[in-house]
Amino acid sequence: MKIGPYRLQSDAVLAPMAGVSDLGFRTLARRYGAGLTYTEMVSVCGLMHRNKQTEVLTLVAPCETPAAIQLFGSDPDIFFRAAGHEAVAKFDIIDINMGCPVPKVVSRGEGSALMKDARRAQDIVRATIEGAKGKPVTVKMRLGWDSVIAPEFARQMQEAGAAAVTVHGRTRKQLYTGRADWEAIRQVVEAVDVPVIANGDVKTAEDYRAIKATTGADGVMIARGAVGHTSLFAEILGQTPEVDYKADFTLQLSLLRQTFGDHVACMLLKPHLIAAVSGRRNAKELRLAVGTARAIEEIEAIVNLL
Numbered sequence: 346m347k348i349g350p351y352r353l354q355s356d357a358v359l360a361p362m363a364g365v366s367d368l369g370f371r372t373l374a375r376r377y378g379a380g381l382t383y384t385e386m387v388s389v390c391g392l393m394h395r396n397k398q399t400e401v402l403t404l405v406a407p408c409e410t411p412a413a414i415q416l417f418g419s420d421p422d423i424f425f426r427a428a429g430h431e432a433v434a435k436f437d438i439i440d441i442n443m444g445c446p447v448p449k450v451v452s453r454g455e456g457s458a459l460m461k462d463a464r465r466a467q468d469i470v471r472a473t474i475e476g477a478k479g480k481p482v483t484v485k486m487r488l489g490w491d492s493v494i495a496p497e498f499a500r501q502m503q504e505a506g507a508a509a510v511t512v513h514g515r516t517r518k519q520l521y522t523g524r525a526d527w528e529a530i531r532q533v534v535e536a537v538d539v540p541v542i543a544n545g546d547v548k549t550a551e552d553y554r555a556i557k558a559t560t561g562a563d564g565v566m567i568a569r570g571a572v573g574h575t576s577l578f579a580e581i582l583g584q585t586p587e588v589d590y591k592a593d594f595t596l597q598l599s600l601l602r603q604t605f606g607d608h609v610a611c612m613l614l615k616p617h618l619i620a621a622v623s624g625r626r627n628a629k630e631l632r633l634a635v636g637t638a639r640a641i642e643e644i645e646a647i648v649n650l651l
């Protein structure tokens with residue numbers, strides 16, 4: 346799959362996930378063969394206010410070539426300025442969040458609320474392309490707000506200059522309930538010429554093949570299925586990787602500590618550890634130990650058991 350001038354080494358990509366898509370996780374996903382990794386959603390307003398918590402989200406791992414950042418907001422002018430911001434300049438691809446369903450976000454006209462205002466969404470895409478001086482700008486959307494409008498909406502994003510679109514096969518109203526509608530994603534693939542990345546409910550290499558066959562999409566984005574299971578990207582490439590969880594989590598933890606300090610590093614590693622131990626014989630005890638761990642030494646001790 347190609348996004349703008351960038352030919353990806355795999356068409357399976359790691360999704361942006363707030364609080365989860367940290368630099369360490371993204372590094373592991375790339376090592377196992379993810380074709381692209383995105384930062385979690387970064388507020389364009391936070392960037393303009395030079396908010397420290399926002400800036401830390403814009404760090405890039407050396408292996409992230411090309412590197413993608415996801416921005417969210419609602420004002421085209423602020424997107425224009427954010428796209429030219431030095432923290433964003435390090436990235437090769439800018440993705441715009443038009444899928445986040447969280448009330449705090451949609452109440453400000455951001456995230457999936459943009460699917461109710463195609464003209465504003467188009468203005469944001471155009472302003473971002475202009476601010477980024479022609480870098481590829483992509484859009485991540487849902488199927489719609491409360492009904493399926495993604496084929497038409499994707500066409501409008503393409504018309505505004507989007508280099509690719511990712512479609513999560515649920516409406517905003519559905520949040521994360523039910524099954525992602527892969528047939529509806531197929532309609533988007535048929536509606537546009539730019540690459541489409543299909544997203545929703547891919548947990549195994551088999552799911553990856555099934556979503557590609559059903560949708561005909563150029564790429565597949567994986568979110569929850571990769572948490573604690575970054576080797577999924579190697580399995581998708583037909584490999585049978587020998588996974589050394591201890592080494593992987595030690596690397597992720599050390600990257601997190603360098604970036605965020607010990608306390609935040611512990612908190613950020615927890616969902617990954619909990620996902621990784623599920624299905625193990627002693628999963629219940631391990632989950633409890635992860636949940637109650639406070640100090641870095643406790644987290645390290647659990648990692649050493651893996």
Ligand SMILES: Cc1cc2nc3c(=O)[nH]c(=O)nc-3n(C[C@H](O)[C@H](O)[C@H](O)COP(=O)(O)O)c2cc1C
Binds near residue numbers: 361386444513569570
């Ligand atoms: C904890 C969490 C955080 C998320 N944060 C973001 C985000 O920052 N930006 C975004 O576009 N989508 C975000 N999503 C949505 C995912 O990228 C993805 O679209 C959704 O989870 C469906 O894919 P999946 O079935 O592979 O999980 C998030 C999802 C989860 C579970």
